[in-house]
Amino acid sequence: MYVFQSPHLLWKSIDRTTDDFVYSTRYQKEREAYLISLFAVGYGLLTETDCEVRLVKDKEPIEAELKTKKECLGFQIAMAIRKGKKVKEEFKKSPGLIPYRPVKFEELAERIEDIVTKKTKKYGTGKGINLLIYSNISYENLNAQQMKERFSNLASNFDSIWLIMHTFAPTSEGITAGYAIIKIAPDPSPLFYGFTYDGMGSGKTPRRHGVFV
Numbered sequence: 321m322y323v324f325q326s327p328h329l330l331w332k333s334i335d336r337t338t339d340d341f342v343y344s345t346r347y348q349k350e351r352e353a354y355l356i357s358l359f360a361v362g363y364g365l366l367t368e369t370d371c372e373v374r375l376v377k378d379k380e381p382i383e384a385e386l387k388t389k390k391e392c393l394g395f396q397i398a399m400a401i402r403k404g405k406k407v408k409e410e411f412k413k414s415p416g417l418i419p420y421r422p423v424k425f426e427e428l429a430e431r432i433e434d435i436v437t438k439k440t441k442k443y444g445t446g447k448g449i450n451l452l453i454y455s456n457i458s459y460e461n462l463n464a465q466q467m468k469e470r471f472s473n474l475a476s477n478f479d480s481i482w483l484i485m486h487t488f489a490p491t492s493e494g495i496t497a498g499y500a501i502i503k504i505a506p507d508p509s510p511l512f513y514g515f516t517y518d519g520m521g522s523g524k525t526p527r528r529h530g531v532f533v
Contacts, residue, residue, distance in 0.1 A: 321333070321350075321353050324387055327358070330356075330373055334353055336354065349375055355452065356375070356452065359395075360373045362500075362515050363482075363501065365513070365515050367388070371388055381439075381442070381443045382449065383397050394450060396450070396452070398439065398451065399455075400453050400456075425466055425470075429470050429471075432453060432455075436476050437475075440476055440477060440478070450478060450479050451480070453484070455485040467502065467508060471504045474504065476505050480506065481504050483501065485499065485501075487500040487514050499514070500513060
């Protein structure tokens, strides 16, 4: 996990079958590896470039790095769950990172703002840090233009802030569970970028599903 490698290889190497994978502190690094590799798959499709990823030891606040031919981005990773809930409460009945719905847009926006505020206070300038926020809220409850309007004036010094969440996309095999990423700072995107990827079977190769408004 601590050497640069294909996000596909890193993703496949993570054992997510244990009941407490999602919330136990024992698996914090594995969760970070899972999320950065999944994000890198989408980022690679979005930017049409090859990516490699790795976790980082003892380099707080950088927890993971994503490398392309042109750049190396250091990421701090956070999870946005329902207000008042702890990670264990949110996922203790779930076999993995699955979407919870429905949640109003305002609630998600507030959770994102809370995380950004907390991380900004903790890490000061944020220079050299990119913030990746995972949300277990499904895309269907969100509107990209609404997010652009909400986060256009988000106070943050991070190099960039990205959100990754669940979505469902039509494929030749029917509706397939997938993911969407959206840049929310700086210059938040007015579009979600969606893709499906399960690392096995028909989804072994990530599928590009373009943008959602």
